[in-house]
Amino acid sequence: MSICTVVWGENIHETTNEIVRGIYPEGMHTTIARALNTDPAISATTATLQEPEHGLTEARLAETDVLTWWGHKDHGAVSDVVVERVAKRVWEGMGLLVLHSGHFSKIFKRLMGTPCALKWREAGERERLWTINQRHPIAAGLGEHFELENEEMYGEQFSVPEPLETVFISWFQGGEVFRSGLTWRRGAGNIFYFRPGHETYPTYHDANVQKVLINGVKWAYNPAGALKSITDAPNVPVEKALEPIVERGPRLHQAGEAGYR
Template structure:
């Protein structure tokens, strides 16, 4: 079955910075979309911040299996109602891949429930990423480690929840280390955070980074029907209980009455 991916990018640096525009003439979203199309078995669309509803309409999200998110300078411009919409789709089973500075995006912070803060330095350092679990699907076909010639440093502590698994650890030329590949699950949706991707460097042209993006999209895909009940809290009438029972004691709610939220 073809995986339906949607690559979202705020698309602001490409409009204002000549260096970023030269590195990514089709935008970061266009570059990543090309990576996924070339991987095979993935159909790809793109969306950007300035489109109506940020390109994330109810209908479009319903037709998305995996959402890839890149943002940096305009996190605050993403409307809260759109963030809620994306969160509910993740709960239902849509995969989410959050890249680089997307750690501060509204959607990632909401799903993590923590500040998602870190230290950083923009000095074009060598980044060496070590693969901690070569048997994980996201690490399929990867070498034991790989290097990116120039990258922005992210340093620990990274104030995120303990992940299901840490797949990559980065070492930087200045000596810092960072957990650069983390997996989570929220509701029925799988989430992968991948650190590399500073817009001033050609990171998304790196062959191993491109392989990680393709692997992660396949891993995040959930073929099951959307779990529409994940956000429901029905008041179940006593007579429909699997085992017959008699109501005993006082009740706060009448049959069928909604609970408090």
Template sequence: MTKIRALVWGENVHERTNEVVAGIYPDGMHACIAEALNASDRISAGTATLQEDEHGLTVERLAETDVLLWWGHCAHGEVSDEIVERVATAVHGGMGLIALHSAHFSKIFKRLMGTPCNLKWREAGERERLWVTAPRHPIVRGLPDHFELASEEMYGEPFGIPEPLETVLIGWFQGGEVFRSGVTYRRGVGNVFYFQPGHETYPTYHDENVRQVLRNAVEWAHNPAARIADPDAAPNVPVEEAPEKIEARGPRLHGEGEAGYR
């Protein structure tokens, strides 16, 4: 069986500068997420970070990636615009993208959404209850109808995103706010999922339900078809059939003969 090739991209800043974060994720959040994905026999996950050459997202690396997971927070502005466009092109061509937590404000997510992607937030270690709103969706396969995280950063509506293709999870917070915590999109032929939990000072990515969502999401986001090499280029293909051939057919009513005009 050919495994889905996932790549977990991490900013890798908090882990090196904050003792609390380093204590929870001694090898980095990206490594913890990759570990969760590699627990599946259908996924092979590697990692890349902001500090690597080309942020670890070379043309060759992206060509070998079926699904890219992105975690960022305090260094969105340090991501090269050239790399953002490279990733966007890969998504348009069929690579899946999973944006995690503060990646709602990343350059790549905002580029693909075309909106500010702003929201309300409060960091107070509040309990979050995540409700499954689409119980038959593959992203929530194997989950109960809801699960709880003892501590999470509150993200609240309004959330400045386009209307999602699907809303599969809604989060409720101890302060009373609600949030669209799991939403899907399609950009070009690439599948995109945004998943809200994952603040760096809480052990969210050690939670088994969260890890199950991540594994499910990778499988959902995977497009097995061959990548479109240049999805942003106009086809500029001439029409082969001459106008006289079209006229020779004569008019047809819709539903007549070959189901109308062809």
């Protein structure tokens, strides 16, 4: 069975900026989805900010194995209800790929719990991505480095939690470096942040970038299915304790009462 992937795009620059429209006439999300669909193990569809519920209904997310996220101009327009919905699915085991300026998205900051801030410069400079973890599944089929002739610079410090793994480090023509491929786990869900993807450059048409995205989706996929109970907080009564016990002392909650959240 193929990995059901939803490619989420903010879809503002592509509809308002002629330069971006010229590079991605059908949107960055469409370009990414088409790249993912070249792999028979992946079945990718798209969703955008402008759709009802941003295209991320509870029913659709329930069927989604991996979600990719690109946003930039209007992170604040994303509904908090949808953010919590996505976070819950990640905790349950849905994979998440956060791309480029998605570092400031509500969902990434929600799951990281940190500002996710960084340095940046828009100068079309060369980016060399070094594969520093060549045995990692996300790096499969890649050389020790690859280059993008024009990209936006991101620089350290990147205020995210210490990652589980660092797969790529980028060097930029101006001298800065950046941890550009990082992984985490939140609950049962795998998260991969991948840095390249500035909208005014053809980054998502690049074969190496597309390979990373395909590998990233496969890595983030959790074949075990959703761990629906991860957000449960059941009140276990005395009579159901694993060993016999006698209740002692005062208590705040009545038998069977749900706890506070």
